[in-house]
Amino acid sequence: MKANSEVLQEKKGNLLQSVTQKLGPFLGLLILVIFVSVMNPSFLEPLNILNLLRQVSINALIAFGMTFVILTGGIDLSVGAILALSSALTAGMIVSGIDPMLAILIGALLGAIFGAVNGLLITKGKMAPFIATLATMTLFRGLTLVYTEGNPITGLGDNILFQLFGRGYFLGIPVPAVTMIVTFIVLYILLHKTPFGRQTYAIGGNEKAALISGIKVPRVKVLIYSLSGFLAALAGAILTSRLNSAQPTAGESYELDAIAAVVLGGTSLSGGKGRIFGTMIGVLIIGVLNNGLNLLGVSSFYQQVVKGIVIIIAVLLDRKKSA
Amino acid sequence: MHITMQGIYKAFGTNQVLTGVDFELKEGEVHALMGENGAGKSTMMNVLTGLHSLDQGQIFVDGKETYFKNPKEAEQAGITFIHQELNIWPEMSVLDNMFIGKEPKKAFGLVDSAKMKRLAEEQFKRLDVSLPFDKEAGSCSVGEQQMIEIAKALMTKAKVIIMDEPTAALTEREIQKLFEVIASLKKEGVSIVYISHRMEEIFAICDRITVMRDGKTVDTKPIPETSFEVVVRKMVGRELKDRFPKRNSKPGEIVLEVKNLTGKAFRDVSFSVCSGEIVGVSGLMGAGRTEIMRGIFGLDSIESGDVILNGEKVTIKNANQAVNHGIGFITEDRKDEGLVLDFSIKDNIALPSLYSFAPKGIIKEKDEKEFVDMLIKRLTVKTESAETRVGDLSGGNQQKVVIAKWIGIGPKVLILDEPTRGVDVGAKREIYQLMNELTDRGVAIIMVSSELPEVLGMSDRILVVHEGKIAGELPKETATQENIMTLATGGQ
Structure with a gap:
């Protein structure tokens, strides 16, 4: 038997470890915020903060879906292309006279269907997620160009709800930020409080054991890729509303920003470990970097350099902690 | 050495x-190392071979104080450790696995595969293994992988070979072959440290035995001067009456019946299990037992x-x-499939x-x-909290968690494939008791096991599988190791 004090000490050690593990990304964000606001106090002005929240909402929605995908040990490279294709189809529907809000809903469901295609290729087709979504990324991007003939779709009318969706405010908060927060709460509950969430972790932790435990692994995976597609399409609707048009090249390389946010949030790319709260923090880190570097007048060329370095440092720190 | x-x-x-462990290994002896999981057997051997540094104490090799910095250094000095966790690269071929890191080279640094084949062939012949060299190691059975590891160790011309549970996944026939090899190694002056939970094997092949408990060596004795009972008592530090608890079986109605089941690795399999009954399924590794269950x-x-x-x-x-x-x-593989x-x-x-x-x-x-705490208590999983990571538990406790998980669904039929593999004596008995409790409540149990004493000690009826078919059924009263093995090897 271990002495009581030893056990206590061990517990303390574990507690400290789990606190730094959970709060590591959060501390990083805090340091970043302090740094930027010392360099330029206008960063903390309410208007800028609200602006920041709106800016990050699109990446946030995509990264939330990506979190589920990565937790199962997968990856979804097609989200940017799904965003573009569903946006173009939604805009097309609006131009042809369908009620804009209905069009957004149909667009989001189409996004879910595109995601389901990924899920089916991976489960029924037994393709590696990287390959399957790499292929559909190209496919969906191509379909977008075919459908739009390479031109932006404009003339989306003046429906007030549609305009509010990307540009409006609700109780002083940008509507996209509200959408992001509500989605976060729903997904947080889904991931941490329901059997579905537990099964997501189990698949990433040990897929064989999950299968033998009676989990319908293929079904859960298809649902997760559908969720990812659905959220990408939702992000696309926000973008379409904000730009009042659908661009055929919309969402290019968004998948990489989303993956970066998930990784910054401490989720393991090998699956099974991570939290959606971390992803939210990761999204904010990227957002503060973009916003802060702009405020500080850093050229966009250097911004990329800084972002790359931040990701490397974050992952290295994470390694060290878990070693 | x-x-x-x-x-x-x-x-x-x-x-x-x-x-404060003391241990002595003489030249040309087979020295058994026994103890419950967590007693420190593997750690002690890892300290010897330099994987772990020691905090205190002395190690002498041939009279000279020697501390190896890493396992490679130990191996060069002639000490090879065959670990319980197999070091197999599943995507590489059988042959490549045997030479990883020490491939023989010819001109321009190219790999000399002809030499590799020759060397490997030699060891396979010695062990009576017939595996195609180009087969993917990952597609070999656990037993075959174990034989690859053993062959690999034999090639190093070791003077000391440490074997950690070498027979856990082997068939009776493979075990016999391994024992012959151990005997011939012994004659050549090679010393063997034999870590095992299997009492019969130790008494059959070892010269001396060291028992460990709670990080200490309790006793070292020549085999002829000790007995099963004494060793078990020293291991657990208490009396353990019998290895198998008494069974009062009262089989009821038939719960599960399979008729003429045919699959890729088995054909025409028919049998039934009643409520409250344990049906043991015996047979050689690769006979198709696990495949039938799958x-x-x-x-x-x-x-x-x-x-x-249920009809x-x-x-x-x-x-x-x-x-x-x-x-x-x-x-059968709790780490890969159970947890x-x-x-x-x-x-x-x-x-x-x-x-x-x-x-x-x-x-x-x-x-x-509440549900989980109840099961943890009922299965006496040794842990401080239900939040402990399962990977940090000992083998026996992990197995209890797997069983708890299935008891949780309130099963009518429970299939147990090698339920006590890599589990220490104390936990084994607890698992047997649990099986008895379950059958008392009417659960039907099918137990696949390669340990004949376990099959004989726990089953009400025994099915023997040979090459994908049921070779025979033996009632508990007439079953013996001999007639099971006869059926398992294709005899009548």
Whole structure:
């Protein structure tokens, strides 16, 4: 038997470890915020903060879906292309006279269907997620160009709800930020409080054991890729509303920003470990970097350099902690 | 080679694993090392071979104080360790696996595969193994992988070979071959450290035995001067009356029946299990025992035949349907198939029963915790909390978690594939007792096992599988090791 004090000490050690593990990304964000606001106090002005929240909402929605995908040990490279294709189809529907809000809903469901295609290729087709979504990324991007003939779709009318969706405010908060927060709460509950969430972790932790435990692994995976597609399409609707048009090249390389946010949030790319709260923090880190570097007048060329370095440092720190 | 270890201390963090171990290995002896899981056997050998540094104590090799910096250095000095966790690269061929890191080279640094084949052939012949060299190692059975590891160790021309549970996955025939090899190694002056939980084997082949408990060596004795009972008592530090608890079986109605089941690795398999009955399934490794169970459970597809549950024909196409029919499956490889190692005990146990805690979609954590705590208590899983990571538990405790998880679904039929593999004597008995409790409550148990004493000690009826067919059925009263082996090897 271990002495009581030893056990206590061990517990303390574990507690400290789990606190730094959970709060590591959060501390990083805090340091970043302090740094930027010392360099330029206008960063903390309410208007800028609200602006920041709106800016990050699109990446946030995509990264939330990506979190589920990565937790199962997968990856979804097609989200940017799904965003573009569903946006173009939604805009097309609006131009042809369908009620804009209905069009957004149909667009989001189409996004879910595109995601389901990924899920089916991976489960029924037994393709590696990287390959399957790499292929559909190209496919969906191509379909977008075919459908739009390479031109932006404009003339989306003046429906007030549609305009509010990307540009409006609700109780002083940008509507996209509200959408992001509500989605976060729903997904947080889904991931941490329901059997579905537990099964997501189990698949990433040990897929064989999950299968033998009676989990319908293929079904859960298809649902997760559908969720990812659905959220990408939702992000696309926000973008379409904000730009009042659908661009055929919309969402290019968004998948990489989303993956970066998930990784910054401490989720393991090998699956099974991570939290959606971390992803939210990761999204904010990227957002503060973009916003802060702009405020500080850093050229966009250097911004990329800084972002790359931040990701490397974050992952290295994470390694060290878990070693 | 003569090795003496004196007063060895080793701690990992605050966890003191070795507290003053003494150990002596003479030249040309087979020295058994026994102790419950966590007693410190593997750690002691890892200290010897330099994987772990020691905190205190002395190691003498041939009279000279020697400390190896790493296992490679130990291997160069002639000490080879065959670990329980196999070091197999599953995507590489059998041959490449045998020479990883020490491939013979010819001109321009190219790999000399002709030489590799020759050297490997020699060892395979010695061990009576017939495996194609170009086969992917990952597609070999666990037993075959073990034989690859043993062959690999023999090639190093070691003077000391440490074997950690070498026979856990081997068939009787492979074990016999291994024993012959051990005997001939001994004649050549090679010393063997033999770590095992299997008492019969130790008494059959070892010269001396050292028993460890709680990080100390309790006793070292020549084999002829000791007995099963004495060793077990020293190991657990208490009396353990019998290895197998008494069974009062009262088989009831037939619960599960399979008729003419045919799949890829088995054909025309028919048998039944009654409620409250334990049916033992014996046979050689690769005979198709596990495959039959996987077929019944819906993991592998069935070509023809029927599965009848409580008198009704059922179709089980995946594990989910099997679980919904009340069938639980404790697989032979608990780390790979039974557990999510990074999950807590609680999350693992709750996994197949999640929906029963979430009638409205949200998991009621209080219900879940009560349920899990009850099972942890009932199965005497040794842990401080249900939140402990399963990967940090000992083999015996992990196995209890797997069993708890399936008891949680309230099974009608429980399939146990090698239920006590790599589990220490004390925990083994607890698992047997649990099987008795379950059958008392009317659960039907199918137990696949390669340990003949276990099959004989626990089964009410014994099925013997040979080359994918049921070779025979033996009632408990007339079954012996001999007639089981005769059937298992194709005799009449």
